[in-house]
Amino acid sequence: MKKRRIVITGMGVLSALGTDTQSHAKGIKQGRSGMKPITLFDTQHSIYRNTNACVLDKEVLETIAEDDKTLQISCGIHSITQALQDAKLSKEEISKAALVIGTSIGASHTFSEFFKQYVLGHEISDELLALSSNSAHTITGDIAAHFGINGPLCTISTACSASTNAVGRGLDMLRSGKVSKVIAGGVDIFTELAFTGFNCLQALSTTNCKPFSKSRDGLMLGDSSAFFVLEDLESAKKADKHIFAEVLSYHFFNEGYHPTSMKSDGSSVYQCMKNTLDKASIHPDQLDYVNAHGTATKVNDSSELKGIALLAQKRNSKEPLYVSSTKSMLGHCLGAAGSIELATTILGMNQHFIPPNINVDQKDFIEHPDTIAILDRTIEKHFEYAISNSFAFGGNMSSILIKNGINI
Known part of the structure; x- marks a missing residue:
C-alpha cells in the first residue's frame, strides 16, 4: 500500500534568537550567536566552567512564563499557538489532534527550587510543593488542557533526541491513520540541574560553542521551544494551506x-x-x-x-x-x-x-x-x-x- 504523504503546515519557534519563525530565521541567516549571561540562577561559583548560555532574554521569559513556575508549559504554549495559527486549525480539529511532546528537562526547574528551599531550611509554599512533583507527562497534559486537545497524548524523553523522535512519532501516527492532525515538537528551558550536571561532566565550553573546530572544548546550553502541525498532504492541499516541508522518513x-x-x-x-x-x-x-x-x-x-x-x-x-x-x-x-x-x-x-x-x-x-x-x-x-x-x-x-x- 502506498504511504500517505505527510507535510508540515504549521510551525512555531521560540529561541535565543527570536520569539517567532521570522525573527529566528533572521538571526540564523545573519549568523548571530544567542549567547548571553545566565540570569535564571546564580552561576558565580568558581566551580562553573562558564557563566553564559544561549538563553531567552530575561524580559522575554518573564513575559511568556508570567506565573508559570515550570517555565516549560508557557513556552510550549507560546510556540504551539504560532503553529496552530499557521495551520489554520479549527477548534474541532485541535480537539481531535494528537499531541506529542519531546522534553529532557521536564519540570526540573520547580524540583530544583523545591530542593534548594528544603536544604536551606526555608518555608516551602504549598504551590511549590505541588509543582515539585510535576513531571514531563504532566506538562503534556497541562498543555493539552490549555488547547482543549482530547486526542492521543504522548511524552517522549529520549534525552537529546526527544523532539526528533516526537516528530517521527507523529509521522507514524498519521501514516497509520490513527489521527488526522498531529501537533509535535519539543520544549526545554534548561535549569540549574542541567547546567550543574553538564558542568560536572566537564562538557561545558569555557569559551563558546565551536562545533567542528579544532579548538572546540565543549557545548553551550540553550533554551528553546519548537512545534509543528503535521497532516496528510491531501487534506493540506484541499484546504489550500501553506506547506513548509514534507516529512519523508525518520529512523531511530x-x-x-x-x-x-x-x-x-x-x-x-x-x-x-x-x-x-x-x-x-x-x-x-x-x-x-x-x-x-x-x-x-x-x-x-x-x-x-x-x-x-x-x-x-x-x-x-x-x-x-x-x-x-x-x-x-x-x-x-x-x-x-x-x-x-x-x-x-x-x-x-x-x-x-x-x-x-x-x-x-x-x-x-x-x-x-x-x-x-x-x-x-x-x-x-x-x-x-x-x-x-x-x-x-x-x-x-x-x-x-x-x-x-x-x-x-
Missing part, C-alpha cells in the same frame, strides 16, 4: 555502546542516516544538507563527521554535501534540540539559504574527504532534501529526512 535506534559517547568510527551515525534515506528511497546524491547534532565536544563531533563522511562517499555528485551545526548559534537545547534544529533547517529551505556553523577558527577536516563542506558562513542556495540528526546520551540516535515544501 539505540546504539547501546556507551552512556554518553557514540562509536568512534562513525558507523552508527552512518547507519542511522542511511536507513533514513533508504526508507524514503532517496539516494545520497539527492541529499543537499545535514543539520548535524554537532555538540562541539571532541569525541562526538569527530564520530559524527566520520559517519557523514561515510555517507558522502556514496555520492556521485560534484556538489559537496553541506554540513553545519546550528548549536553554534542556538546552544544545545537538550530535549528540544531536534525540533528547533528541524525548524531552522525548514526555514533555510523555504528562504533559500543554508544555515552557518559559526565560531569556527580552524576546521577539523582530519580524515574527512573533500565531499563534505562545513559551512562557516551562510550561503544563498536553493535546496530540496535535508537530514537533521539528533544523537543523545544513552545511545538514543535518530535522523529525520525532509523535502522542501515550496513546490509540493
Whole structure:
C-alpha cells in the first residue's frame, strides 16, 4: 500500500534568537550567536566552567512564563499557538489532534527550587510543593488542557533526541491513520540541574560553542521551544494551506555502546542516516544538507563527521554535501534540540539559504574527504532534501529526512 504523504503546515519557534519563525530565521541567516549571561540562577561559583548560555532574554521569559513556575508549559504554549495559527486549525480539529511532546528537562526547574528551599531550611509554599512533583507527562497534559486537545497524548524523553523522535512519532501516527492532525515538537528551558550536571561532566565550553573546530572544548546550553502541525498532504492541499516541508522518513535506534559517547568510527551515525534515506528511497546524491547534532565536544563531533563522511562517499555528485551545526548559534537545547534544529533547517529551505556553523577558527577536516563542506558562513542556495540528526546520551540516535515544501 502506498504511504500517505505527510507535510508540515504549521510551525512555531521560540529561541535565543527570536520569539517567532521570522525573527529566528533572521538571526540564523545573519549568523548571530544567542549567547548571553545566565540570569535564571546564580552561576558565580568558581566551580562553573562558564557563566553564559544561549538563553531567552530575561524580559522575554518573564513575559511568556508570567506565573508559570515550570517555565516549560508557557513556552510550549507560546510556540504551539504560532503553529496552530499557521495551520489554520479549527477548534474541532485541535480537539481531535494528537499531541506529542519531546522534553529532557521536564519540570526540573520547580524540583530544583523545591530542593534548594528544603536544604536551606526555608518555608516551602504549598504551590511549590505541588509543582515539585510535576513531571514531563504532566506538562503534556497541562498543555493539552490549555488547547482543549482530547486526542492521543504522548511524552517522549529520549534525552537529546526527544523532539526528533516526537516528530517521527507523529509521522507514524498519521501514516497509520490513527489521527488526522498531529501537533509535535519539543520544549526545554534548561535549569540549574542541567547546567550543574553538564558542568560536572566537564562538557561545558569555557569559551563558546565551536562545533567542528579544532579548538572546540565543549557545548553551550540553550533554551528553546519548537512545534509543528503535521497532516496528510491531501487534506493540506484541499484546504489550500501553506506547506513548509514534507516529512519523508525518520529512523531511530539505540546504539547501546556507551552512556554518553557514540562509536568512534562513525558507523552508527552512518547507519542511522542511511536507513533514513533508504526508507524514503532517496539516494545520497539527492541529499543537499545535514543539520548535524554537532555538540562541539571532541569525541562526538569527530564520530559524527566520520559517519557523514561515510555517507558522502556514496555520492556521485560534484556538489559537496553541506554540513553545519546550528548549536553554534542556538546552544544545545537538550530535549528540544531536534525540533528547533528541524525548524531552522525548514526555514533555510523555504528562504533559500543554508544555515552557518559559526565560531569556527580552524576546521577539523582530519580524515574527512573533500565531499563534505562545513559551512562557516551562510550561503544563498536553493535546496530540496535535508537530514537533521539528533544523537543523545544513552545511545538514543535518530535522523529525520525532509523535502522542501515550496513546490509540493
